[in-house]
Amino acid sequence: MKILGLLLRNFGKFQNQKLRFESGINIIYGENESGKSTIHTFIKGMLFGIGRGRGRASVYDTYSIYEPWENPGYYSGILRFESGGKTFRIDRNFDKQNKKAELVCEDDGENLSIENGDLELLLGGMDLSGYDNTISVGQLKTRPDQSLAAALKEYATSCCASGNGDLRPEQAIQRLEEQKKTIDKEIREALYERQRQRETVEQEASFVWREIHRLEEEEEQIRERIRQAERTRREQGEHKRLVDEIRPAKWRIHPLEIVIFLIAIVAAIFLFQRPLNYFVVIVVFLACTVYVWNRMKVGKDKNQVSPEEIMEEILPEEERASVEKLGWELERTVREQKDKQIQYENLQEQLAEMDVVGEKDQVLEKKRQAVQMAIDKMNELSEELKLRLEKQLNEEAARIVCQITNQAYQRIRVEDNLHMFLVKEGKRIAMEQVSQGTAEQIWFALRMAAAGILQEEEMPVILDDAFGNYDDERLKSTLGWLDEHKKQVFIFTCQKREMKLLDEMGISYHLTEI
Amino acid sequence: MGASPDAGSAYSKKRSGELWDALAEVVRTCRREETELLLVAGDLFHRQPLLRELKEVGGMFASLEKTKVVLIAGNHDYIRQDSYYRTFHWSSNVTMLKEEKLECAEFPELNLAVYGLSYHSREIREARYEQERPRRRQKYEILLAHGGDENHIPIHKAALLAQGYDYVALGHIHKPQVLEENRMIYAGALEPVDTADCGPHGYVKGELDEKGCRTEFVSSAGREYRQIRIAVDKAMTGFQLREQICREIEAGGTQNIYKVRITGYRDPEIRFDLRGMDVYGNIVEMSDETKPAYAFEKLLMQNEENLLGSYIKSFLGAEENSVEYQALCLGVRALIDTRAE
Numbered sequence: 001m002k003i004l005g006l007l008l009r010n011f012g013k014f015q016n017q018k019l020r021f022e023s024g025i026n027i028i029y030g031e032n033e034s035g036k037s038t039i040h041t042f043i044k045g046m047l048f049g050i051g052r053g054r055g056r057a058s059v060y061d062t063y064s065i066y067e068p069w070e071n072p073g074y075y076s077g078i079l080r081f082e083s084g085g086k087t088f089r090i091d092r093n094f095d096k097q098n099k100k101a102e103l104v105c106e107d108d109g110e111n112l113s114i115e116n117g118d119l120e121l122l123l124g125g126m127d128l129s130g131y132d133n134t135i136s137v138g139q140l141k142t143r144p145d146q147s148l149a150a151a152l153k154e155y156a157t158s159c160c161a162s163g164n165g166d167l168r169p170e171q172a173i174q175r176l177e178e179q180k181k182t183i184d185k186e187i188r189e190a191l192y193e194r195q196r197q198r199e200t201v202e203q204e205a206s207f208v209w210r211e212i213h214r215l216e217e218e219e220e221q222i223r224e225r226i227r228q229a230e231r232t233r234r235e236q237g238e239h240k241r242l243v244d245e246i247r248p249a250k251w252r253i254h255p256l257e258i259v260i261f262l263i264a265i266v267a268a269i270f271l272f273q274r275p276l277n278y279f280v281v282i283v284v285f286l287a288c289t290v291y292v293w294n295r296m297k298v299g300k301d302k303n304q305v306s307p308e309e310i311m312e313e314i315l316p317e318e319e320r321a322s323v324e325k326l327g328w329e330l331e332r333t334v335r336e337q338k339d340k341q342i343q344y345e346n347l348q349e350q351l352a353e354m355d356v357v358g359e360k361d362q363v364l365e366k367k368r369q370a371v372q373m374a375i376d377k378m379n380e381l382s383e384e385l386k387l388r389l390e391k392q393l394n395e396e397a398a399r400i401v402c403q404i405t406n407q408a409y410q411r412i413r414v415e416d417n418l419h420m421f422l423v424k425e426g427k428r429i430a431m432e433q434v435s436q437g438t439a440e441q442i443w444f445a446l447r448m449a450a451a452g453i454l455q456e457e458e459m460p461v462i463l464d465d466a467f468g469n470y471d472d473e474r475l476k477s478t479l480g481w482l483d484e485h486k487k488q489v490f491i492f493t494c495q496k497r498e499m500k501l502l503d504e505m506g507i508s509y510h511l512t513e514i
Numbered sequence: 515m516g517a518s519p520d521a522g523s524a525y526s527k528k529r530s531g532e533l534w535d536a537l538a539e540v541v542r543t544c545r546r547e548e549t550e551l552l553l554v555a556g557d558l559f560h561r562q563p564l565l566r567e568l569k570e571v572g573g574m575f576a577s578l579e580k581t582k583v584v585l586i587a588g589n590h591d592y593i594r595q596d597s598y599y600r601t602f603h604w605s606s607n608v609t610m611l612k613e614e615k616l617e618c619a620e621f622p623e624l625n626l627a628v629y630g631l632s633y634h635s636r637e638i639r640e641a642r643y644e645q646e647r648p649r650r651r652q653k654y655e656i657l658l659a660h661g662g663d664e665n666h667i668p669i670h671k672a673a674l675l676a677q678g679y680d681y682v683a684l685g686h687i688h689k690p691q692v693l694e695e696n697r698m699i700y701a702g703a704l705e706p707v708d709t710a711d712c713g714p715h716g717y718v719k720g721e722l723d724e725k726g727c728r729t730e731f732v733s734s735a736g737r738e739y740r741q742i743r744i745a746v747d748k749a750m751t752g753f754q755l756r757e758q759i760c761r762e763i764e765a766g767g768t769q770n771i772y773k774v775r776i777t778g779y780r781d782p783e784i785r786f787d788l789r790g791m792d793v794y795g796n797i798v799e800m801s802d803e804t805k806p807a808y809a810f811e812k813l814l815m816q817n818e819e820n821l822l823g824s825y826i827k828s829f830l831g832a833e834e835n836s837v838e839y840q841a842l843c844l845g846v847r848a849l850i851d852t853r854a855e
Contacts, residue, residue, distance in 0.1 A: 169821050171852035176844060338596060339565050346561035363801060370840035378845055381824050 001123065001459050002488050003043065004087065007078040011045075011094075012038040012066040022510040025482065025489045027499055030514035036492040037138075039514075040464045041066060043490075044136065046079035046090050047119070048128045049101065063094065080106070083122045083457065088112075090119070124457030134451035135459045137444065137466040144447055148418060169382045173375055180371045187364050198354055205347040212340045219333040226326045253295050261288040389453065390414060396449035397442075404441050404477045412442060420446065437469035441478070448485075460488035467491075467498065476501050483507045519707045522771050524795030525737065532736055534570070536705045539734060540717060541574045548580045550624055555685025555701065556588025556633070556660030563591055568602045576605035583608040584619055584628045588660040588685055592633035599632075611658070616646050626722075627651050629679070630658035637665045644673045654722055660685045662700075671698065681720065681727045689713060696720075696727045705735045709773065709798050712739045738770045739798070745778040748807050752786050760793050773799040782806035782847060805834065806843050813846070822849050 003021050008014040013035050019028075030036050041062060052063050068075055076093040091102040103112040103119050112118035120127070132138075133148035265288070268280045398412045401422075411423035420442060422429040431439055444466070451459065461482065467475050479502055482489045491498055502509050519529055544552050552575075559567065575583045585608070593599045593612060604610060609619040611630040619628045629648060638661065648655040657679040661667035666686055671693050674682060682698040688711045690702030701718040703711060715735035721728050742762045746755060755776065763772055774797055776786065788800050810826050817823035825845055832838035 167821055167849055168852050168854055169849065172845070172848040175848040175852055179844065179848075335565070338598075341596065342562045342564055342598070349561055359799070366837055367840060370837045371844055373837060373841035374845035374848070377828055377841065378821070378825060378849075381821055381828065385821060385824070 001457050002082045003460055003490075004080040004082055006039070006042065006046075006080075008039070008042055009076045009078070010068045010071055010074040011042050011077050012068065014038065014042075015068070019512055021488070021490070021512075023488055025479070025491065025502065025507065025509040026512065027502075027509050028490060028492045028512045028514065029496070029499070030492075030494065032494055034494075034514045036494070036514065037464060038066060040136070040138070040462060040490075040492060042077060043079065043462065044128075044131065045094065046077060046092055047123065048131065049092070050094050052096070063096075067094075088122065090114075122457075123459070124455050126455055126457075126459065130454060131459075134447045134454065136462045136464075137447065138464050144418065144443065144450070148447075148450060169378055173378050176371055176375045176378070180368065180375070183364060183368045183371060187361070187368065190361055190364065194354065194358075198351065201347055201351055201354070205344060205351070208340050208344045208347065212337055212344060215333045215337040215340065219330060219337065222326055222330045222333065226323060226330065229323050229326070253292055257291075261292075264288070393446075393449050393453060396452055397445045400445035400448050400481060401442055403481050404445060404474055405438070406473060406477055409438075409442075412445070414446065418446065435469075437471065437474070440466070440469050441474060444478070458487055460490060461486050462490040462492075464492040465494065467493070472497070472501065476505060479507065480505060520709055520798050522794075522796040522798050523792065525771065529737075533705050533707065536734065536736065537571070538574060540704065541578060543734075544578055544581045550581060551621075551626070551628075552578070552581050552583045553628070553656070553658050553683045554583065554585035555658055555683050556586045557590045557685055558585060558588075559591035560707065561590060562594060563598055565598050565602075568598050572602065572604055572608070575608045578607060581607065582621055582624070584611065584630065584658055585609075586611050586630045586658055586660060586685075587632035589633050589636055589638075589666050592635055594634075616642060618649065618651065620652055622652070625653035626656065627654070628656045628658055633660065633666075638667045639665060641668045641670065641673075643667060643669060644677065647677055648679055654680050656680060656722070657682045658685075659683065662686055674698070680722055681729075683718070688715075690715065690718070690731055696729050699729060699731075701731075706737070706739045706771075709739060709771075712741050712773070714738055736769065738767075739773065740766050740770050741773045741775065742766065743775045743777060746776060746780050746804055747778055748781045750778075750780060751784060755786055756791050756793070759791050759797075763794055763796070768794045768796060770796065772797045775801050775803060777803045778805075779807035780804040782808055782850075803835075805839075806847060808843065808846055810842070810846070822846065825849065 002023060005021060006017075006019040008017040008019075010016075019039070028036055028039060045062070045066075050063050050066075052058055052061060058064060066075075075095040076091075078092075079090045081088055081090075086108075087106040089102075089104045089106055091100075091104070093100045101114045103114050103122075104110070105112060126134075129148075133144040261284075264284050265281055268284050269277050271277070272280050393414050394412065397414060398410065401412055402410050409422045409424055413421045413423065413428075415421070420431050422431070422434060422438075422442065431442065434442070448461070451461075467478070470478065475497065479498065499509070499511065520526055525532075540552075543549070558571065563571075583604075587593045587597075587599055587610075591597075591599070599610065599612060609628075610632070611617050611619060611628075612632050614631060614634045616629055616631050619630075620626070621628070627648070631642060643657065643659050648657070655678070657674075657677075659667070659669065659674075659682055662669040662684060663686070669684075675694060675698065679697075681696075682693075684693070684698065684700040687700045688703040688706065688708060689700070690713075691700045693699065699718050701716075703715055704717060706712075706715050714731075714733040715738065716731060716733040718729050719732050720730070742759070744755065744758055744762065759774060763770075766772070774791070780786070786802055786804070788802060791797065791800060810830075814823055814826045814830075817826070826842065829838050829842035829845075832842055
């Protein structure tokens, strides 16, 4: 892009001021307060419009400062420039009532639209902050601000994607992260679903297991009852020992026993001498009585014990039948137990089969891996591109610094957030340690390097009293560099130093005096 | 029996009942056709049979007046220490070859001997069927065998054929397949019991006489697992895809159970929503294997210098079904979708 000329119809102190510019170095010379900065602001305003502050901020904003004192309704101007071999004209009216902005191609008369971004396209995508941070160097404002760092960072990865808008890797990564989250959720849901199925089977298994235990208990109870039945039968058996066997069941005392007792008593009378035999007879008699009485009592007790036993005693066939029934019960519980056991084991088998990872899980897992891989790769590549750009910026800036400072500083390092270091004789020197002049030269180099990288279309360089702190040598080198590398340069100055040096170096320039 | 396979949302619940119906149908067929011999080559049950299940099967077999039934236990329903197979009393027409060693059941009225053995454990790695030759006790000799893979009695086809059985009825593998025409056949599962059991299922019907054995496969399964592959192109939309799936299912029969694979290259802007596609409730699996129709080469040419270009370059040459390829598609899509307009 090349600025061909300006018409300040009514802007600040100027009225119908026409300016014409050439390729190469343009020097706009004027004394203090002659309006150099006004022209500078005018160019910026023409390219990007003049924003208005709000409320109190509006009192001293650019708009108010350059609002003409007379005829404020006529606050406007024209800027003609050449881009891509065609000549364009921007016609703006800054006045708040009659605000307008037109962009016309003078070659074919085509009316272009600033609102739709046609101007932006012609400027190679440069916006106001890009302009301020690179090509336009204001008075004592050499140092680019943080937005350049951000712009460079974004630039590192974005670049135009085949003319279809800029890539935004950070958003892309964010998108992928979201996808990963969705997949994670799907995996979780699949897991949950499997868990749910598992739980259903587990529940069934635990039900069967409880059933098994219930049956075991039942079995134990039946066994206990059978044991009891057998024990009572055995006890009865013990009671009926020898004598009982002889004795008819219905009789509590066998007649033979009574005969034996009588014989014993009679024998006692004869066997012992008097008077001892009386005593023995009494003792034997008492013993017999006690025995008989006991036998009678046993019979009585039996009549009074639990009704079950009465039943058993009364109906021995039924007793046998109930034991048999218990046996059947036992058999049933054992059978059921086995059935349940098999069922339980089948369910366990089913559970074990459920642990096998399904095809669906594998697909999801693969997709998850793919997303992760995409994220990693993208991060890696953006980092790589950033480093590559950093390197490019370092090299470019170093080349410029090297030339301007006449090889005093051969290397500079631009680190994160445009934190810069100089390298001189192998030592790192922070920017804060160097002189104001050197610092400005380094910032200048950085701006020029960044402009070279960021701008697709080469833009004119505008320097508004930027060389105040330069010594002659360095200024000479700087001017030499500008002449060599830039198509169009504007130098606003209130000194004749630049002209003198350019004359000395034999570089032609176009002078505009205000 | 005893399996509960996934058969899609509409059929899964009644599926295990349907498996019983299938056996009942075979028994009815035997009765109707007065079949002389019914062979069950193991794995009658998917797991250990319960007593009531055995009673049910026993009842079915007992109703066959003219048919002899010979069965063995397979690796799924192997004869465990406490298996009901040990104690169950089959009706007189049913013979179960329960031994772990090859044994023989003879049917003099049919001039037939059936050889076989039962599994007593989940796995048998010995090639037991080739260890013994048939004893030539009867005119016709049949081997009822189960397994055939490495862990379930390996079978060497040639060696087994050389043993001289008139017919070898094989079980274990669910998919019906003929190892040797008319001589050695896997009947397959009567009904498909696993989503992997694609294709027709049924039983093998055969006739054995002096002229040899002639068999035919009878497809009797009520439902089939079928795989349909739908190839999409760039013009296919989600609605069209759904329509096509419906059409294919209608053509293949809505009673069948489907596994749907969607392949091909789709419009990169479209993502198919698979949830609404199961119209008849008989799709058990659906996989979207489509790839976005990106022209990577062209994109790479246009974006040589930027992130998109280097991203594509870093995945260049990835196999189409690999994780890398998927990452490539996902990343490119994310980059293109998030472009600043």
